[in-house]
Amino acid sequence: MSQHLLTVDSLSRESVDHLLRVAARMEPIAQRRQVTRVLEGAVLGNLFFEASTRTRVSFNAAFCRLGGSVCDTTGFTFSSMAKGESLYDTSRVMSGYCDAIVMRHPDQGSVAEFAAATNVPVINGGDGPGEHPSQALLDLYTIDKEFQRLGKSLSGAHILLTGDLKYGRTVHSLIKLLSLYDPLRITLVSPPGLEMPSKLIDLVTSRGHRIEQRDSLASDFSDLDVVYTTRIQKERFTDEMNESFQGLSDDFMVNRDFLDRRCSQSTIVMHPLPRDSRPGANDLNVDLNGDPRLAIFRQTDNGIPMRMAIFATLLNVDDLIEKDLRSVRWFVPAQTGTLDR
Ligand code: ASP
Numbered sequence: 001m002s003q004h005l006l007t008v009d010s011l012s013r014e015s016v017d018h019l020l021r022v023a024a025r026m027e028p029i030a031q032r033r034q035v036t037r038v039l040e041g042a043v044l045g046n047l048f049f050e051a052s053t054r055t056r057v058s059f060n061a062a063f064c065r066l067g068g069s070v071c072d073t074t075g076f077t078f079s080s081m082a083k084g085e086s087l088y089d090t091s092r093v094m095s096g097y098c099d100a101i102v103m104r105h106p107d108q109g110s111v112a113e114f115a116a117a118t119n120v121p122v123i124n125g126g127d128g129p130g131e132h133p134s135q136a137l138l139d140l141y142t143i144d145k146e147f148q149r150l151g152k153s154l155s156g157a158h159i160l161l162t163g164d165l166k167y168g169r170t171v172h173s174l175i176k177l178l179s180l181y182d183p184l185r186i187t188l189v190s191p192p193g194l195e196m197p198s199k200l201i202d203l204v205t206s207r208g209h210r211i212e213q214r215d216s217l218a219s220d221f222s223d224l225d226v227v228y229t230t231r232i233q234k235e236r237f238t239d240e241m242n243e244s245f246q247g248l249s250d251d252f253m254v255n256r257d258f259l260d261r262r263c264s265q266s267t268i269v270m271h272p273l274p275r276d277s278r279p280g281a282n283d284l285n286v287d288l289n290g291d292p293r294l295a296i297f298r299q300t301d302n303g304i305p306m307r308m309a310i311f312a313t314l315l316n317v318d319d320l321i322e323k324d325l326r327s328v329r330w331f332v333p334a335q336t337g338t339l340d341r
Contacts, residue, residue: 001018001019003314004115004121004122004124004314005121005122005123005133005134006115006122006123006124007112007124007131008131008133008136008137008176008177009176011133011180012180013180013181016137016140016180019137019306019310020140020141020144022308022309022313023141023302023305023306023308023309025309025321025322026309028325029065029066029308029321030065030304031332033327033328033332034325034326034327035067035327035328036065036066036067036324036325036326037067037324038066038312038320038324039066039068040068041068042063042066042067042069042100043068043069043070043071043098044059044071044100044311045070045072045094045097045098045100046059046073046101047072047073047094047103048072048074048075048102048104048125049076049081049103049105050104052104052126054303055102055104055125055126055135056074056102056104058300058304058307059102059307060072061304062303062304062305062307062308062311063100063311065304065308066308066311066312066317068099068311071097071098087110087113087114088113088114088116088117090114091114091116091117091118092117095117095118095119099120099121099315100121100122100123100311101120101121101122101123102123103122103123103124103125104124104125104127105126105128106127107128108127108129109127110127111125111127111130112124112127121314121315123310127169128169128236129168129169129172129233129236130172131169131172131173132170132172132272133173133177134303134306135169135170135303136173136174136177137177137310138299138306138307139177139272139299140174140177140178141302141305141306142270142295142302143157143159143226143270145298145302146226146295146298150266150268152266154182155181155184156183156184156185157184157185157226158184158185158187158221158223158224158225158226159178159185159186159224159225159226160186160187160189160224160226161174161175161186161187161188161230162188162190162217162252163229163230163231163248163283164190164191164230164231164232164233165188165190165194165196166193166196167237168230168233171230172200175200175204179203179204179207179209183210185209185212186209186210186212187211187212187214187224188211188212188213188214189213189217191245191248191252192215196213215251216252217251217252218251218262219262221262221267222262222263223264224263224264224267225267225268226268226269226270227259227269229254229269229284230271230272231271231272231274231275231283232281232283247280247281248283252282253282253285254284254288255287256285256287256288256291259291266293268293268294268295269284269288269291269294270299271283271284271299272299273299273300289339290339297339
């Protein structure tokens with residue numbers, strides 16, 4: 001694994017497998033059964049210049065659960081970028097304060113530009129419509145865990161990516177990550193104008209995977225293993241697109257009816273979240289809440305062990321975890337949500 005995590009392009013199959021193994025070792029800590037202090041004294045700089053709940057808080061929690069501490073800044077208004085400071089200067093300054101930095105920024109390529117000015121490990125927490133590598137890693141970790149539970153194998157699996165495939169950075173990173181594995185069948189379904197960039201399709205097909213593009217979900221998906229649905233990224237639309245886009249029609253609805261009628265009992269449903277719950281958004285339907293096929297909250301939980309694995313690997317403490325474990329002393333409920341499975 002290289003010094004930074006800016007794009008999944010820097011990951012080999014071996015480095016991804018290593019991260020999956022380290023994440024599995026982090027489970028007792030992520031599930032609050034054990035504690036470690038391997039990052040005691042280390043400080044994370046969490047710089048988020050775009051909206052975030054999961055990524056910001058889970059990177060923060062992951063670093064703390066390794067024994068480190070976190071300093072953060074949110075939005076442009078409260079940072080010196082509002083005074084015209086460059087990415088270079090901010091990066092150089094932050095490197096003097098922190099041992100690792102996570103950054104999210106609305107411009108594609110900005111996190112790489114920031115990382116070029118520092119020797120401190122930088123993780124891309126999402127750069128505009130570009131990439132979101134840690135999300136793709138936790139998504140792959142989720143698929144792997146769910147498949148183990150269901151007795152399935154990734155090799156030859158059928159995966160559907162649907163929603164905003166043009167601006168959805170999580171699917172950009174995920175499709176490249178999946179392409180490191182044995183040949184898969186990948187179906188892409190998106191509204192017109194929001195298709196997966198063709199250069200990603202070309203890359204993935206050149207690695208031996210079969211990609212099919214359909215224009216709606218109204219067909220047979222009975223052999224589907226995973227439906228990965230994404231939010232329409234309206235914040236990235238041009239004014240013209242905002243005027244013409246009418247919202248997602250029923251043809252793109254992932255709900256209980258779609259799963260029951262078109263998929264199977266072992267199809268799992270994933271979403272990077274947030275799902276847009278506003279009327280008319282037609283994002284992933286809440287009628288699946290409580291259905292064991294809905295893996296979205298298992299997916300968010302998996303963000304902690306995977307982000308711990310990323311920090312431990314980048315900061316070179318991945319081999320120390322087992323030697324540094326103690327039991328927790330505080331109260332932890334057996335399950336954290338009322339609908340957990
Ligand atoms: N949370 C994900 C991201 O930051 C997905 C989304 O916002 O729709 O890319």
